[in-house]
Amino acid sequence: MVASIGKKTGIAIWVALHAILFVFGILSPWKVETDLYSVLPDSSEFKNVSEAEKALSVRTMRNVSVLLGHESFDEARHFAETLDSIFKNDEGFEETRLHIDANAMAEMREFLFENRYALQSPTVQKALENKDLPSLQNAALQKIYGAFSIADLNNLESDPLLLAEQSFDYFTLESPLMGGRFSLREGVLAATDSNITYVMWSAVLSPKTSAMANDGHVLNRLYKALDSMKTAMPELQIAKSGVPFHSFESSRNAQGEIAWISGISIVLILVLLLTVYRSPFPILCTVSSIGVAACAALACTWTIFHSIHIFTFVFGTSVIGVSIDYAIHFFTEWKKGCSGLEVRRLILKGLLLGFMTTELSYIALTFADFPLLKQMAVFSIAGLASSFATILFLFPCLPLNKNKVELPTLIPEKFISLYNVFMTGAGKKSQNVVIAILLLAIFPGLYLLNIETDMRTLYTMSDELKASEVLSARLNNLGISANYFIVEGESIEAVLQSEERLVERLNAAKQDSLLKNYLATSSIVPSQNTQGKNYERLQGAIRESSVSMQQYLESIGIASDSVFQNSLAVKPSFLTVESNLPQSLKSLLNMLWIGEVNGKFYSAVLPLHVSKDFDIHDLAGNIPQVYAVNKMENINDTLTRLSRVALLLVAIAYAVVLIILVCVYKFKTAVRIIRAPVLACLFLAAVFGYLGIQFNFFAIVGIILTLGIGIDYALFFKEGGRNNLTTTLAVMLSAATTVISFGSLAFSSFTPVATFGLATLLGIVCCFMLSPLSRD
Template structure:
C-alpha cells in the first residue's frame, strides 16, 4: 500500500515538474486568443474552412489596430493633445507604430518611385470619369496650373512620366480608399482627430494586451488632464477582449473564493475535521496535475478554454474523494473501504472516460485538448483515491452536523417518491423521447456575439468613431474567387462599381481591395487608351510648349503594374488582401449586409464574409461534434449499464444521467439560455457527474454503506452546485450560461440518481431489497 502510494506520489511529482517546466519554460504556450482557436480543423468541407481561415487571418490583422478619436471644440488644443497622446502611446511596450493626420510625407518619394513608371495607366475615379465624359481639357488645365503652383507635385523626375500630374490624384484617391483616418474632421462645432495605433503581432498571444490597455487608459487620462473640454473615444479588438477577459476573470475569482469557502465549510461541518479536506485536495490536485502534464506533453499550445473546461473536472474528481471519505471508520480497514467503493468508482471513471474520450474523435483541437485533459485528470484522480486516500486518517461523519441532519430529512422526503419499475421505465422512455424532441424543438444558437457581456461604454465609443470617421465598427469582407489574379482584380473593379451607390449614400463607409492599389491589366490598358486619346493627343503639344521637354504619348504596350513582391514591400497596406486563390475586399462602416449582398448578387465568384456569422458557424460545427460525442457517450453508458445491471435496471440507471441532461436543456431553455457549443460542453459535465451519482448509488444500494454513499452524493451535489451554481451569477453570459446549465442538470441528476436506484414499491409495499 505504502509502496504504491509512494510510486504514485513520485509520478505525480514528475508530472507536476514536467508540466510546470513546459509552461514556465515556454515549451507549451497558453493561448488566450480565440482567433487561434478557429481554423485549425482538417475538414474536407468545400467552403467553410476557407472562410474561417480567411476570417482568422483578417481578424488577426484587424486585432492589431487600435483607434483613438480625440475631439474638442478647440482645434489647437486638440492637435496638441493628439501629439501628447501619440507620444505617450509610443512608449508602451506593444505599440508598433502610430499614425496621426498629416503624417506620411516621407512615403511620397517611395510611392512616386513605385507608381511613377505606370502613371499613365493609373487614374483616380474622378479623373477616369472626367476622361470618360470627354472633359480632358479640365485635366490639362489642372496640369498647367500645377506647373506654376506654389504647392506643386511637379519635379524633374515626375515630369518624365507624369506631365499631366495624374499620379497625385490617384494617390489622393487611394488614401481616401485606405481610410486610415484621412484627417481632422469638423462637425457640429467639434473637431475630431483620429489616431491610429498598430500593435505588435504577438501582443495578444503573449497575454500582454491587458498591460497595454492599462497603459493606454493611463495615457488617455493624462492627455485629458492637459486639455479641459477634450474627450477621447477608443475602439479596437484589444479593448473589447481585455474588458471581457477582465470581467470574466473578476467574476470567476469572486466565485472561486466563495465556492472554496463553501466547500471548506461543508466538509468542516460534516467531519468537524480538516483532514478530509486534505484528502479531497489531494485527489483534485492530482487530477489537475495529470491533466496539465498530458496536454503539455501532446500539444504545443493549450487554449484557455480547454484549460477552463479541463479544470472543471474538479467537480467530478471531488466526487471520487467524497465517495471514499464518507465511509465510516468502523466499516473496515482502509483497503476494505476502498474495496467497497471500487466498483462504483471504476464504473464512474469508465463512463466519464468514454464520454470525454468521445470528444477526441472530433477534428477540432479544442475538443481534443479538453478530452486529453479530462481523461488524464480523471484517471489520476481515480488512482489517487485508491493509492493516497487510504493513507489519510479516517474521520467519521458527525451525526450532529447540520448537513447530516439535512441529509436525513431529504432521505425521508425522497423515500415518499419511490415508485415501481413501470413508472421508472415510463419516465426513462419519456426522457429518451424528450432528448430526441429537444434536438428538434430547441434550436441551437451559436451566435458568438451573444456570449460576451459587451461593454456598453466601448460599444458606444466604437459607434461614435464609426459614425464620425467611418472607421472601426463591425468588420465585413468580400471574398473574390477566380482562376487567376487578373480575373479577380477585374471582378473587384466590378464590385466597386456595384457598391459605388452605397458609398455615395453613406450606407457603406468605405472599401479597399487589391484592385484599388493595383488595378487590373485590363483597367490599366483601358486607362492608358483614355489618357492617350483624351489627354496626350489633344493637349500634349500645348503642354510641350510650356515645358522644357517634349511631351509624347506613352506606349500603351509598356509593362503593366502587377502584384509582386516589390508591390507588397512598397505597400504593406495590401497585406492580406490576396490569399491563396482569392482576393479580399475590406468594407468599412457597413450599415447593412443585405444591401451589399443585393448589390453584388449579379457578380460571379464574389461573396460576403461576415466574421461574426462565420465564427458562429464554426462554433456550430464544434457543437455538432460535441453532440455526436455526447450521443456516443450516452449509447456506450447505456450498454454498460445494461450489461452491468440487466435490461430493466440498466435502463433505469442509464436514464438518470440522460434525464439530467434533459432537465438541464429544458431548464436552461426555460430561463432563456441558448443551446450553443459551450452549453453542450456543460452537458458533458452534467452527464459525467450525473453518471457518477447514479453508479455510486447503484453499486451501493444493496450494501451496508448505502446510506454513506447517499451522503457522499449529496455532498458532491452541494460542492458542485456551490462551484457551478455560483457561476450562474456571473455577468458574462458565457460563464453564467455554463454555470446555470450545470447547476440545473446536477440537481436533476441527483434526484434521478436517487429515484432510479431506490428500492421499488410493489402494490404500495416496499420491496425489502432488489437483487
C-alpha cells in the same frame, strides 16, 4: 484485480504513469491558443483560407484608436500630444500615430509620377482601353488652364497628359479612406461632432501583448493615463475604439468577477468539508489530487496537440468536478473507520463504473471531426485518469487515522426519509406520476429549444465602449463590412490577377449601388499583367494618335515631344508588393496584403458601405480561389455544429454506457441508473427552451459535465444503497460542491460563463434529486 494491488505496486504504477506524462509534457512546446480560429470548420475550402484569415485578424485586431475631444481644439490636441509622448516608446505598442507628415503629399506625387506608366487611375485605364486619347488630353487641359487646379505642372514635358496628377486625384482626393469627417488640422487628424473637436491618436499593439487583461498590460497603463487626463480636465471627452479594448475590458471584468465568485465558492466548500470531516487533511489531499490531475491533463494535451485552447480549460473544469467527487467518496468512507485499502475495496465498483462511463463520453468526443473537441476530450480523459489513479493507488497509502469519526447525518437522514415516502407503497405511484409530469413538462421546452451559438449574444459591451465605437464609426465613416473576400493564389501575380477579376465585379456592383467602394491590394499594386497592359496601351494610343498628340503638345506650348517620347520608350520597372511605397499606401497595403501562408499567397478585399442587397457569395461565385468570408458567421456556424456533434457523440456514448450497465446489472436497473443524468439534461435543456435562452456551446459543455458527473451519483446510490447514510452524505457533498463551484457561475455577468453555470446548476440539482431513484 485492481482491489488486490498492494500499496507499493500502486505507488509504482501511479509514479510511472505520471512520470511518463510529465516528461512528455515538459519536452513538448507550451502554447496557449486564445483565438477563435482554432475552431473553424475543417471543410477543405476553409482549411485553405482559415490560416490566411487568422493572419489577417491577428494584424487588424491589434489596432486601437483613442479620440480626445474638447470644445477647444488646442486642448484636445494638447492631451493627444501628451498621450503620444507617454506611449511613444512603450514596448506594449508596436507604433503610435498622431502627427501627419507634412511631406506626405509631395512623397505621394513623386511616387505616382515615377510609376505613371504602370500605375493608373481606373478612369485613365478605361480611356486607354477605349483608345480615347482626347478625353485624357481634355482632362489635362482642364488641370492646366482651369481655375483653382492644384495640379503640379513642373513635369509637364515628361508627363503632358498629367497621368500622375490623375492618379494623385484617385489615390488622395477620391480615396475611399477620405470619406470620414477627419481632416488635417495643425498636423493632426481632427473632426468636430456636437461642438466637440476630436483629435485622433492611434496605435498598434505589439505582437507580444496579450489579449487578456493583467496589471502590467499596456492598456491598463493607457486607461490610467486617460483617467488622469479626465481628472485634470473633466470636460475632456474620451472615446476608445478597437478590438483590444473589448478583449481587455471583458477579460478584466470576467477575471474580477470570476475571482470573487470563485473566492466565495472556495470558502463555502472549505467550510462545508471542514464541517463534515472536521480535519483539513482530506481537503489538502483533495486539492492536491485536483492539482496533479490538472497538470497531467495539461501535459497529455501538450504532448499530443502541442498547444491548448482556452476553451479546453473551460471544458476541463469537469476534471475538477469529478476529481473532487472521487475524493469525497474516499474520505467519507474512510471516516467510518476503515483502512485505505478497505475504503478502496468498498468504493471500487461504483468508482470504476463511474470512471468508465465518464471516460466513455469523452472517448466518444475524440471521434468528432473538430480538433478542439478532440483536445477537450483528451484533456478530460487524462485528467480523470490521473484523478482515478490517485484515488486508487495513492490515497490508500496515506497515513490515515483509523479512528471512526461521527459524520453529520441529520440532513442525509431527512433526505432518505423523504425519498422512502416515494419508494414504498402508494408513494411508488406518486413517483411515477412525478416522473410522468416531469417528462410531459419537458417536451414543450425541448420544442422551444434553440440550439445555436451566436457570439454576438455572448458579449455585451459597456455603455461607454458602445458610445465610443458609435462615435468613432460616425467620424471615420469607413463602412467596413463584416463580409469580405480572401483571395488565394499559387503566386503573388495569381492573387493579384484574381483580385482584378473580383474588382471588375465590384465596380459593376458599385454602379448598381450595392456598395460605395472597396479596398483592394490590386488598386495599389496592379498585377504585372495589368501594369504591362497599361504601359502598352499608352504606347499604342500615342503611336496611333501621333498627329492629335502633336497638336495637343503645341496647344500647351511644348514644341518638342522628345522628352515625353524618350521617357515613354524606356520600359518602366513594374511595382510589386515589396516596392517602396508612400507611407499612406504602405499602411493600406499592410492591412490588405496577407502574404505567404503555407506555400500559397493571400490578400483581403474589403467592401465598404454595402447595401442590404449586397450578396458577397454571389460576387465571389465562379472566380476560382476567391472566398467570401463572414468571420462572425463562420465562428457561429462552427460552434453550433460543434455543439450538435458533441451532443450526438455523447448520446452515442450513453448508448454504449447503457449496454455496459445492462451487462453489469439488469436492463431495468441500467435504465434507472442512466435515467437520472439523461432526465436531468432534458430538464435543463427544457428550462433553456422555456426561458428562451440560446442553447449554445457553453450550455452544451454544461450538459456534458452533467452527464459525466451525474451518472456517478446514480451509480453510488445503486452501489452504496439508498438507505446508506455514508453514500447519501458523500453524494450530497459531491453535489453540493459541484453546485457551489459551478452553479455560482450562473450569477456571472459574463454571458458564456453564466450560461455554463446555469446549465450545470440545473443539471446537477436535477440529477441529484433523481439519483436516489436508481436504487430498487
